[in-house]
Amino acid sequence: MSSLACISEIARYEGQTVKLHGWLDNSTPRGKLLFVQLRDGTGRMQCVLRQGQVDDAQFEAVKRAGQESSLVITGSVKADPRSKVGFELVVSEVHVLQDAHEYPITPKEHGPAFLFDHRHLWLRSQRQFAILRIRHLCAKAIRDYFDSRGFVLLDSPIFTPNACEGTTTLFETEYFGQKAYLSQSGQLYQEAGAFAFGKTYCFGPTFRAEKSATRRHLTEFWMVEPEVAFAELPDIMELAEDFLCTVVAQVLASGRQYLEILERDLSALERVQKPFPRITYDEACRMLADLGVPVEPEDDFGAPHETALTKQFDRPIMVTHFPTAIKAFYMKEDPTNPLRALGVDVLAPEGYGEIIGGGQREDREDVLVRKIHEHKLPPEAFDWFLDLRKYGSAPHGGFGLGLERLVTWVCGIHHIRETIPFPRTIDRLTP
Ligand code: 4AD
Ligand code: MG
Numbered sequence: 234m235s236s237l238a239c240i241s242e243i244a245r246y247e248g249q250t251v252k253l254h255g256w257l258d259n260s261t262p263r264g265k266l267l268f269v270q271l272r273d274g275t276g277r278m279q280c281v282l283r284q285g286q287v288d289d290a291q292f293e294a295v296k297r298a299g300q301e302s303s304l305v306i307t308g309s310v311k312a313d314p315r316s317k318v319g320f321e322l323v324v325s326e327v328h329v330l331q332d333a334h335e336y337p338i339t340p341k342e343h344g345p346a347f348l349f350d351h352r353h354l355w356l357r358s359q360r361q362f363a364i365l366r367i368r369h370l371c372a373k374a375i376r377d378y379f380d381s382r383g384f385v386l387l388d389s390p391i392f393t394p395n396a397c398e399g400t401t402t403l404f405e406t407e408y409f410g411q412k413a414y415l416s417q418s419g420q421l422y423q424e425a426g427a428f429a430f431g432k433t434y435c436f437g438p439t440f441r442a443e444k445s446a447t448r449r450h451l452t453e454f455w456m457v458e459p460e461v462a463f464a465e466l467p468d469i470m471e472l473a474e475d476f477l478c479t480v481v482a483q484v485l486a487s488g489r490q491y492l493e494i495l496e497r498d499l500s501a502l503e504r505v506q507k508p509f510p511r512i513t514y515d516e517a518c519r520m521l522a523d524l525g526v527p528v529e530p531e532d533d534f535g536a537p538h539e540t541a542l543t544k545q546f547d548r549p550i551m552v553t554h555f556p557t558a559i560k561a562f563y564m565k566e567d568p569t570n571p572l573r574a575l576g577v578d579v580l581a582p583e584g585y586g587e588i589i590g591g592g593q594r595e596d597r598e599d600v601l602v603r604k605i606h607e608h609k610l611p612p613e614a615f616d617w618f619l620d621l622r623k624y625g626s627a628p629h630g631g632f633g634l635g636l637e638r639l640v641t642w643v644c645g646i647h648h649i650r651e652t653i654p655f656p657r658t659i660d661r662l663t664p
Contacts, residue, residue, distance in 0.1 A: 236252045239273055240273045240318060241318075248310065248311075250308065253273055253307075256271070266281060269282065271306060272357065278316065279321045280327075281321055295329060302332050303329070306328075307326040338355055338357075351664075353664045368640045368653070374487075385431075387426035387433040390422065391415060392413045392415070394412075395414070395614035397421055401442075404440050404441075418456065423459070423631060424629065438455055440452060448649060451650065454637050457633070458632070459472065459631050462629045469591055473551070473577065474551070478505055492643075509579070512553075524541050524542075532559070533559045544583070551580075553577045557573060560574045564594070566600075585638070588638040589632050596629065598619055601622060602619065
């Protein structure tokens, strides 16, 4: 008998006796039978108890056990074409480890505030199971992509002395009598890494004090940031395109069963193929004016602009050459028009909008010094960064992809907050 069996691999054990460990999702008595839906973290499956074939006291204990009671069930694996997993368990022995009562999350509808207050329990429900399994597969596909292409994982620090993405969304903290900030992006450290290793990436939590509650913003989110020495804007665009196609294809191949639970339209993901349309900011503004959602001159896109624009295309698009004035200090100006920056945003289709931001970095020391000054950043915090321009400066670039934005789009769900185990937003710090 196998004690290592789990529901997702139950097909291997057809006709054999196995011991499953899990939780009671629900149970329904019918005459001498008791149908138990067991959840073990890998899947769900029906277990059938017949009175007389299971010890009476055990039968009664399971019958009385409430939703989410923990169980150890032994039985034989029998093919059942009506079952979603193709099998059911004919039970011979069962133990209730803990008899749970009044589990707060019942099959009835609950509001989002209630569910997020009970996030530590809500994680067990079928929809959250599917979303967070997809998150896991996305993270794996991301790591696989860079690991198999010569990128070195170089972790960026989380306590930092300087801002990377502007000073309005910084979380400040005290660091032994000094001011420190939680990292908004690991990019500046990857720039040091790229000149040491050629191609690097970091993949970790980043923080932004986003003061508005939107369906696209978290205050703590995970970002993957590759950086490549000697790369220019077109190289970075090609990398972002290839990366996204590869990651989506891998998740489609490995996570189909979870996407089906979410009733995701798979054809939308199958269309994520090269080449992605490439348009400049100025072209996008003209399209948006024609669509009746004009952008203020030289202003950034808001969610309504990105939604309108992405609905015009059946796959991700790459928007380049945003106004230099609305972009970060490190972004290189277009040598043919300094009012435009050598940056790229990748916008996901179906109205999802920006999932990647990146581009080519300013590699000249004097221009960077001027930009740090223009952005009113404290120059002393960037001394080390300027060293990278003094010693072997070269063209380079990279991008950042927000993991939760990717997962929201891949899952086809409305709100980003379900894509991270324990979301942090302007109004939520617990559980
Ligand atoms: O466009 P952003 O601000 O770019 C950077 O941080 C660059 N330093 C990255 C780089 O070039 N290495 O952020 C990159 C991505 C966005 O496209 C988005 O996917 C995600 O990070 N992001 C957020 N995700 C969730 N909540 C937020 N508040 C986010 N802010 C950015
Ligand atoms: Mg951005």
